[in-house]
Amino acid sequence: MSIDQAALVSLARSGDREAFDLLAASHVDRLYAVARLVLRDSDRAEDAVQETLVRCWRDLPALRDVTRFDAWLRRLLMRAITDEFRRARSHRASIAVLRLEPSTGDASSDLVVREQLDIGFRRLSVEHRAIVVLRLYLGLSIEESAVTLGIPVGTAKSRLHYATEAMRLALEADARPSAREVSA
Amino acid sequence: MNAGRDVERLIARWLGEEAPGRAPDRILAGAGMTIDHTKQRRRAVVWRQSVTFTLRTAALAAAIVLAVAGSLYLIGGGAGGVGSQSASPTASHPTPSPSVAPTASPEAAVDIPVVPASPLPDPTGEALPSDLIGRIYAVDPPETLNGRQLVLTLRAADDAHCMAMYGERSTCFTVLWDPVKSGDPGARGSARIVDGNLVISMALVPFDQACVGSLATYAIEDAGATLRGIDPPACTFPGFREF
Numbered sequence: 001m002s003i004d005q006a007a008l009v010s011l012a013r014s015g016d017r018e019a020f021d022l023l024a025a026s027h028v029d030r031l032y033a034v035a036r037l038v039l040r041d042s043d044r045a046e047d048a049v050q051e052t053l054v055r056c057w058r059d060l061p062a063l064r065d066v067t068r069f070d071a072w073l074r075r076l077l078m079r080a081i082t083d084e085f086r087r088a089r090s091h092r093a094s095i096a097v098l099r100l101e102p103s104t105g106d107a108s109s110d111l112v113v114r115e116q117l118d119i120g121f122r123r124l125s126v127e128h129r130a131i132v133v134l135r136l137y138l139g140l141s142i143e144e145s146a147v148t149l150g151i152p153v154g155t156a157k158s159r160l161h162y163a164t165e166a167m168r169l170a171l172e173a174d175a176r177p178s179a180r181e182v183s184a
Numbered sequence: 185m186n187a188g189r190d191v192e193r194l195i196a197r198w199l200g201e202e203a204p205g206r207a208p209d210r211i212l213a214g215a216g217m218t219i220d221h222t223k224q225r226r227r228a229v230v231w232r233q234s235v236t237f238t239l240r241t242a243a244l245a246a247a248i249v250l251a252v253a254g255s256l257y258l259i260g261g262g263a264g265g266v267g268s269q270s271a272s273p274t275a276s277h278p279t280p281s282p283s284v285a286p287t288a289s290p291e292a293a294v295d296i297p298v299v300p301a302s303p304l305p306d307p308t309g310e311a312l313p314s315d316l317i318g319r320i321y322a323v324d325p326p327e328t329l330n331g332r333q334l335v336l337t338l339r340a341a342d343d344a345h346c347m348a349m350y351g352e353r354s355t356c357f358t359v360l361w362d363p364v365k366s367g368d369p370g371a372r373g374s375a376r377i378v379d380g381n382l383v384i385s386m387a388l389v390p391f392d393q394a395c396v397g398s399l400a401t402y403a404i405e406d407a408g409a410t411l412r413g414i415d416p417p418a419c420t421f422p423g424f425r426e427f
Contacts, residue, residue, distance in 0.1 A: 015224055024212060032207030037199055046211050053215035054222055059422075061224050075325045079423075083412070086405070117198045136192055137199040150326050150425060168191040 009066040012057075020060070024053050031077050035084075037137060038129045040122055044084050051080040074138075074148045078130055085126040113171070120170030128163040135160055225418045297348035298372060304349055304387050309376030312338055312355040316382070316408055321424035323359070324410075335362040336411075336424045338375050345372060349387060357384050359421070371395075380404070382411055386420060395419035 005026070011019035031052060035045035055076050063072055121129060127149070134145040146156035317340045327334040339346050339356050346356035349372060357375040361368050373387030382402040389395045400420040402411035411424040 017219075020219075021212075021216065024215065028207045028212055029205070032211060033203040033205075036204050037202060042204075042208075046208060046214075049207065049211050050215045050218070053212075054218045055422075057219045058222050058225055072325070079325060113194070114198060114201070117195065118202075121195075132195060133199060136196040137203060150322065150324060164191050164195065167195060171191070171194075 005069065006066045009060075009063070009069045013060045013063060013066065015061075020057055024056070027073060028053070031073075034074075034077060034133055034138065035081055037133045038081050038126065039085060039088075040118075041088070044088055048077070048080040048084040051083070052077045055080065071144070071147060074134075075150065078134075078148055081130065082126055116171050117167060120167040123170065124163055124166060128159055128166070131156055131159045132163045132167075223418075297344045298370070298388055299348045300388060304374075307350075307354050307374035307376050307385055309378035309383055311341060312375055312377060312382075316404070317355065319408060319426055321411060321426050323421050324423040324425040329361065332361045332363060334421075335360060335427075336421070350374065381414065384420075386417075389419075392419055 005023070008019045008023045012023050028049065031049045032045055035048040035052075036042060039045050039048065052073070056073060059076070063069060121132070124132070130149060131145055134140045134148055135142065140148065142156050142160065143153055145160075146153045149156065151159075316338050319338050321336040321338075323334040323336065336357060336359050339358065341347075341350070341352045341355050343356070345358055346352065346354060349356055354374045355376065356373060359371040361370075369391040371386055371389045373385040375382060375384050377383070378401070382404055384400050384402070386395050386398045386400070395417070398417040398419060400416035401414045402416070402423065403414055404410075405412055409426040413421065413423045416422060
């Protein structure tokens, strides 16, 4: 964390709205990217980030150590993402049936892999998606990821293992030809 | 192992490609409009300052007690060992002074029920179901201080804490620092079910009198593993997650 950011956090914590706006502007792109990746939905990602920023403003006086701001903000974001995911659960289930089946044959292999990854990722719970994004997109250590999610390190490790294994299996399964393709 | 690493690299590259570069401007605009009408939670600071103050006080008390105990030990040992011979042949080990023993350790775990100064009214709603009784939650987002964590415990009506407050008339809760130490602040009150949600009443909050009487409602999710705050008052807690 830079000295500038620490100063901004201190000012915002004491109610300086201008400082908070600067702080929010410097984080919003990263917050949105994480929310969009986990939720796989632009509108819900926007809602989650807005909620995160509002909670950030509201609860900032409770942050004792301004150098912990980044980690604290990540925790707020993950909480908002989880809330948004659960709110949207029923709607998500209804649109899940509309997803495209993985393309075969005529598309480039790279496109197929991306599609398979997308399908595999969407099958994960929000908790598993979160650990994947924190670890493999933000590049946080497993310990930092565990703190962000408020879970023990062992749980974070097992979630990451489960998630990557599930995505690997999804890649393998979707790469296999179906019975109909074999018999054709 | 290599296959796992390959998949991780593949996922990392895919996430990097999928991530949007820039957030829509309307996010900041929308958040700003809400924030215009949102006050910062100042009372939470008072609570935490009180906690810090109390812990400092406890640490200071511990230091004083240890110093006194040490002095008494040295004085006792000196008198017995140098000034005069002990009359008893079994007195080779100094026995602790009776005046020191009862106050010797503020570090010892103390989980003392608090009896209210005046009787608490009967809370509304239903008693907690048995599957929630005895469950322990961390405050969410987690609150930690010097390696200790703020913890909610849901208690049965015949638990000592509930008995002290309600005389077995209600299930109740405590929010205490874990591990518990004497002199810690805490929040206590009834814990009931209203319209399928958990409602806790902040009946005893010695360090935040303004919070006393507040009711906080939590949706019970994930088979009770998550208690999500439904617009809880500012002085209470946003939510809880089971350990």
